[in-house]
Amino acid sequence: MTTHNILDKMASDAKLSKKETAKQQKIVEAAIAIFAEKGYSNTSTSEIARKSGVAEGTIFRHYGTKENLLLSVIVPFLKQSMPTLAQELSHEVNPQNNLHFEDFIRAFIRNRYNFLRENRDIFRVVIKELLYRDELRKDLFPYILKEMVAFFDIAIDHYKARGELGDLPNQKLFRMFLSVIGSHLVTRFFLSSDDLGKEEEEEQIEDLVRFLTNGVS
């Protein structure tokens, strides 16, 4: 099987194909928690070993290097991230369903909210490490953007045809959506520690939706 994208390539480099043992799960679990809290550089392998109840040697038997353990955390998260998005939002970009652009934006934000709520710690690890690793970012960003653009293009064209979006270039619209929603998600799940109430969260989502639908009309 050939590797078609950078994530597959990284996954195979990191030999992630084999299924995990119970101890491996413990190791990854502990690594995510400690990396998320203190960052990769400030986390020692001995600490991960202690927290996961495993000998330090076991970590290196399975992952070879500390770096490789990090990739074993990040890569599956990113691989999972894209498909669920496209799949769960197929309803909103289907011409059969008479939905408004507003509904698409709302569904998109809700989807990312739920995804990040369930993967909060890994999200923190990824954000931190993407900032520190220029190489990783340079490889990953264009790939992720391409996937996103491909998906958004369909939606944008769809809603343009319905006359619900101005005739700004898709790229500009895309960039605005992403920066507004992205910065909101980062501040929501990364910077602010306290949990929001359900209704406060709904209100913030509606503010975003209103802002985005006005900002480009």
Next chain:
Amino acid sequence: MTTHNILDKMASDAKLSKKETAKQQKIVEAAIAIFAEKGYSNTSTSEIARKSGVAEGTIFRHYGTKENLLLSVIVPFLKQSMPTLAQELSHEVNPQNNLHFEDFIRAFIRNRYNFLRENRDIFRVVIKELLYRDELRKDLFPYILKEMVAFFDIAIDHYKARGELGDLPNQKLFRMFLSVIGSHLVTRFFLSSDDLGKEEEEEQIEDLVRFLTNGVS
């Protein structure tokens, strides 16, 4: 002299009051460059000593700890950051000058562009460390936000009175402005390495201005 805000407090904690020697300037200069590139944790004091042409002991004579050296980089940057903003934008919030909200936004973005262009490396250091240091962030964010809100409130009220802004709560307007502009600046000066041409930069600024003035009208 009493300490009125957290930055003064941090500065006095770090004993930043005394004027710098030539070697200290060299040390701080080298530290900024290497911290920006590799991050604080991945930078050794011996490397800073080598790059600044100084013995390692000299660093510790002046700064005591590596942590303290970091503060000597971050704090002056933050202290400088606010006053220049308020001062350079006083023109745009003066009722005497018959300016539009659009002009205010444009001036604000331009101001931050110029500021960050001149302090790119320090900006990178600050962003990275704010992500890693929950404590620092928790102390600093509310203070910076308070300063910003105080400033923005004047502007928002001013342009509301002129009927150029809808009657959304100031806080919501403020949050939207800041997240849109902030995420743009982070991607511009932190994530993207290549330099933009002057006209491309102007176009991006105009896109932002247009988006923000539409988004809240």
Next chain:
DNA sequence: ATAAAAAGTGAGTGGTCACTTTTATTTTAT
């Protein structure tokens, strides 16, 4: 049942780290 393979262990190992102490040089005061 038994041999082979895989998983797990924990005491090292060399090297680097932030920081200290000692020694040398420069600056200042008289």
Next chain:
DNA sequence: ATAAAATAAAAGTGACCACTCACTTTTTAT
């Protein structure tokens, strides 16, 4: 000019790091 004080350089120091290795235990295959 010279002693005292400030500054810089150089040579440590112990703690900790990622990683290895010889070995034991568990799982799998026949």
